[in-house]
Amino acid sequence: MGNTIYIEYNFTVSPLQPASDILIAELGEAGFESFVENETGLLAYIQKNDWSKNLIDTIEILENTEFSFHYSVKEIEQENWNATWEQNFNAIQVGEQCVVRAPFHKKPDVDYDIVIEPKMSFGTGHHETTHMMLQFILEHDFEGKSVLDMGCGTGVLAILSAMKGAKLIHAIDIDNWCYLNAKENVQRNGVDHVEVFEGDVALLGNTTYDVIIANINRNILLEDIPTYAKNLAPNGILFVSGFYQDDIFIISEKCNPCGLKFEKNIQRNDWVAVKYVF
Numbered sequence: 320m321g322n323t324i325y326i327e328y329n330f331t332v333s334p335l336q337p338a339s340d341i342l343i344a345e346l347g348e349a350g351f352e353s354f355v356e357n358e359t360g361l362l363a364y365i366q367k368n369d370w371s372k373n374l375i376d377t378i379e380i381l382e383n384t385e386f387s388f389h390y391s392v393k394e395i396e397q398e399n400w401n402a403t404w405e406q407n408f409n410a411i412q413v414g415e416q417c418v419v420r421a422p423f424h425k426k427p428d429v430d431y432d433i434v435i436e437p438k439m440s441f442g443t444g445h446h447e448t449t450h451m452m453l454q455f456i457l458e459h460d461f462e463g464k465s466v467l468d469m470g471c472g473t474g475v476l477a478i479l480s481a482m483k484g485a486k487l488i489h490a491i492d493i494d495n496w497c498y499l500n501a502k503e504n505v506q507r508n509g510v511d512h513v514e515v516f517e518g519d520v521a522l523l524g525n526t527t528y529d530v531i532i533a534n535i536n537r538n539i540l541l542e543d544i545p546t547y548a549k550n551l552a553p554n555g556i557l558f559v560s561g562f563y564q565d566d567i568f569i570i571s572e573k574c575n576p577c578g579l580k581f582e583k584n585i586q587r588n589d590w591v592a593v594k595y596v597f
Contacts, residue, residue, distance in 0.1 A: 324367040324394055325352075328375070331389040332360035337589045338386040340447070345378045347536065352496065355408070356445055367394065411445060413453045419443060419475060422507075431457075431482050434507050435473050436500070443473060448560040451585045451592035452476050452534050455558050459530075461485045467528040467550070469543070470535040470561075474501030474515065480530070481510035488513040491522055520546045527552045534592075537562040541573050548577035551597045560592035567591060 328351075332338050339361055343354050350369045355362040365374075375381065381388050410420035410427070417431040426432060435443055443449065449472075456476060462484035468477035471490035481488050490505070490513055492498050498517035505513045516522055520543050531547050533540060540559055547557055557579055562570065564586055570593065571581050579595040 324396055325364045326367055326370045327393050327395045328363045328365075329391045329393075330360040330363065331387075333387040335360070338380060338383070338388075340589060341380045342378070342388075343446075344536070345380055349374060349377055352494070354446075364395070408443065408445075411443065411450065413450060414457055416457055417453060417479065419453070431479055433475055433478055433482070435475055435504055436507065443475070447587035447590040448534050448592060449475065451587055451590070452532060452558060452560050453479060454585055455592055455594060456480055456483060456532070459556070461530065464529040465527070465552070467491070467523070467526075467531045469520070469531065469533040469547070470539070471501050471515070472497050472534070474504045474513065476532050476534065477501070477513045477515075478504060478508045478510055480532070481513050482508075485530070486512075487528075489526070489528075490515045491518060493517070493519050519543075523550050526550060528555065530556045530558070532558045534560045537566050537570070540570060544570075544573045544579070545577050548574075548579055548597065551579075553597065555597040557595040557597065558592060559595070560590065562591065563589045564591050567593060571595075 330342065332342065339356060346363050351363045351365045353364040408421050410418055410424045412418050416429055418427040418429050419433045419435055422434055422436060456479045461480050464485045465487040466480045466485045468490040471477055471492045474490050477488050477490035490501050492501060495517060498515060502515045505515060523546060527550055529552050531551060533547065551557060559570065567584060574595050579597055582594045582596050584591045584593040
């Protein structure tokens with residue numbers, strides 16, 4: 320692949336929330352691939368080939384006078400990504416049972432120790448949506464279940480599903496970086512029965528799953544929910560995240576005609592994760 324050049328934006332945001340979350344959502348829509356949140360704001364990355372100097376002018380939250388934004392811009396080569404990430408990544412604990420960490424962190428004494436090297440992929444447990452999806456997986460019985468992790472990013476949700484006893488796990492992401500990175504993380508965590516694919520819902524065919532996990536964004540979820548319902552086994556469970564509390568109604572409006580019934584949601588800041596049952 321060669322050394323891909325990335326553009327790094329280092330944002331200082333005040334106050335942090337909900338401005339950082341909105342900024343990440345808008346930057347993602349604009350083509351930014353990866354984010355590292357920190358105590359003062361966030362780092363955002365986009366491939367140089369997808370970047371233009373006026374791209375940031377389309378980000379509406381930056382015009383909001385309720386928040387203060389400052390940023391600097393620099394180029395960063397793919398090979399320097401891991402060093403950049405190590406400087407900004409802290410291990411994440413989810414409840415009492417699970418830790419998501421990097422290889423350079425000390426091994427914790429927990430039931431589920433997940434080692435992630437995200438490179439340019441989304442999904443380390445830092446973001447509220449990933450954290451809440453990990454919570455949902457921890458709360459439910461996955462023993463012997465078939466699982467789809469749609470928009471898998473680093474593969475962390477598929478990996479935890481495997482650690483909890485799921486027998487068949489498919490992890491799918493449309494982004495090549497995520498596909499390659501998820502494959503690496505699956506091997507790193509010794510859950511080789513997780514199969515990783517590059518693509519979208521068109522790959523599903525007639526495969527049915529006991530559990531479908533989709534941490535994507537609202538618009539893609541609204542488009543894909545009918546397909547998820549078609550591929551859910553009877554009494555199956557759909558976990559979705561990547562949207563705000565105010566969006567639950569519109570997501571449920573799409574789910575209900577498909578036979579998916581709202582059961583519960585978790586909220587962290589303005590973000591939610593929702594459980595639907597089939």
